[in-house]
Amino acid sequence: MSKGANMPVPQAPVRLRLHWRHGAGVPDAWTAALLVTGDGRVAPDGVVGGERPVPGGAVRHEGRTVTGDRTAETLHVDLPALPAHVDRVVLVAGVGGGTFGAVPGLDVTVADAAGDRELARYESRDTTTETAFVAGELYRRQGGWKFRAVGQGYAGGAAELAAAHGLAPGLLPAPRTPAAPPPAPAAARPAAVTLTKAAPSVSLAKQGATTGSLHVNLNWQAPPAPRGWFARNAAPRTPLDLDLGALFELADGTKGVVQALGNAFGDLHRPPWIHLDGDDRTGAVAGGENLTVNLDHTRDFRRVLVFVTIYEGAADFSGLHATVTLRPQHGAPVTFSLDECDVPSPVCALALLTQGPDGLVVHREARYLVPGRSSSPQRALDEAYGWGLRWTPGRK
Numbered sequence: 001m002s003k004g005a006n007m008p009v010p011q012a013p014v015r016l017r018l019h020w021r022h023g024a025g026v027p028d029a030w031t032a033a034l035l036v037t038g039d040g041r042v043a044p045d046g047v048v049g050g051e052r053p054v055p056g057g058a059v060r061h062e063g064r065t066v067t068g069d070r071t072a073e074t075l076h077v078d079l080p081a082l083p084a085h086v087d088r089v090v091l092v093a094g095v096g097g098g099t100f101g102a103v104p105g106l107d108v109t110v111a112d113a114a115g116d117r118e119l120a121r122y123e124s125r126d127t128t129t130e131t132a133f134v135a136g137e138l139y140r141r142q143g144g145w146k147f148r149a150v151g152q153g154y155a156g157g158a159a160e161l162a163a164a165h166g167l168a169p170g171l172l173p174a175p176r177t178p179a180a181p182p183p184a185p186a187a188a189r190p191a192a193v194t195l196t197k198a199a200p201s202v203s204l205a206k207q208g209a210t211t212g213s214l215h216v217n218l219n220w221q222a223p224p225a226p227r228g229w230f231a232r233n234a235a236p237r238t239p240l241d242l243d244l245g246a247l248f249e250l251a252d253g254t255k256g257v258v259q260a261l262g263n264a265f266g267d268l269h270r271p272p273w274i275h276l277d278g279d280d281r282t283g284a285v286a287g288g289e290n291l292t293v294n295l296d297h298t299r300d301f302r303r304v305l306v307f308v309t310i311y312e313g314a315a316d317f318s319g320l321h322a323t324v325t326l327r328p329q330h331g332a333p334v335t336f337s338l339d340e341c342d343v344p345s346p347v348c349a350l351a352l353l354t355q356g357p358d359g360l361v362v363h364r365e366a367r368y369l370v371p372g373r374s375s376s377p378q379r380a381l382d383e384a385y386g387w388g389l390r391w392t393p394g395r396k
Helices: 157-164 228-233 295-300 377-385
Strands: 006-009 013-021 028-037 042-049 059-067 070-078 086-096 106-112 118-124 132-141 144-154 201-203 213-221 241-250 255-258 274-276 289-294 301-312 321-328 334-337 347-356 359-369
Touching: 006 118, 013 028, 013 086, 013 132, 028 059, 028 070, 042 059, 070 086, 086 157, 106 132, 118 132, 118 144, 118 295, 132 157, 144 157, 213 241, 213 347, 241 274, 241 289, 241 377, 255 274, 289 295, 289 301, 295 301, 295 359, 301 377, 321 347, 334 359, 347 377, 359 377
Parallel strands: none
Antiparallel strands: 006 144, 013 070, 013 106, 028 042, 028 086, 059 070, 086 132, 106 118, 132 144, 201 359, 213 289, 213 321, 241 255, 241 301, 274 289, 301 347, 321 334, 347 359
């Protein structure tokens, strides 16, 4: 959901959660719920939360959970049990010892309390100097309930937030100063993985890569140039130009391609959440060609097919030595080499990213395709993987 958007929720018990990534230098956060009446005032005893869960009632604080590098605080809201005079349940939060601009991965979710199935998600990425925050709210509308992504920050902290809602400052939880965490038990760091035909897949979550960015790099060495008599009599050689690209299908059904051809370089901070860093026309650039995938939007992807095409300099991939590396910002890298090409192929499907039980899974494809007559390399990929796009000629 975008800031200010709203959507209906079932008239049933739900869980409101604030999620964030903890770590060194990240200030600690707290959450509370404000029960607001139809005249815009907070109801008597209408502040639920603080450093300890508050049991009982239609709204209760269920405390904090920590999973990996993610922390969440949860409020249980029994919508059918709310008194008739309560018009809104507002999720508020604050930090101590810092600002929300220093709290990464700030998300608000609404989940069904029975099965904990996610109903709505708002990802807040525009906080800066705020130390208190109205994250979202559940509100009555035409006999039902809706959730609104609010995202309103207060640089003046809990006192300013309280004043805006007609509360005495002391009624909101006091900001906490983060204490030094106890030393964590030594854990095995995920090791780099090399995918093979026998073991072609790995979960990014198992590599410790659930957030941040994922850099997909292609590095290659062209076949050696002819020497001696052959070099003197050979026609001038056009430098080999390989193009890295990606077909994408998002969770909302949007499909498309990111590639240098047609200058379709994508965007890392808005759909399709994929960006092509550059066009290396020689293979001599130390970094090769790179695609970057925004793993903060893992749930927005249905599948991504990373591929490479020959733009010029060779008719096929024979004699080419190439290595693919997927290097997450947080976690261990995944690498594999391409097999020797024994077909007249100008296009190779490198890796397929699909949704698994705990996030994206990388599948080694290393599949050379031979386009039909009057067919383009991209169309051959489309047909092989059932993407269903319409293709027109392009250039770069």
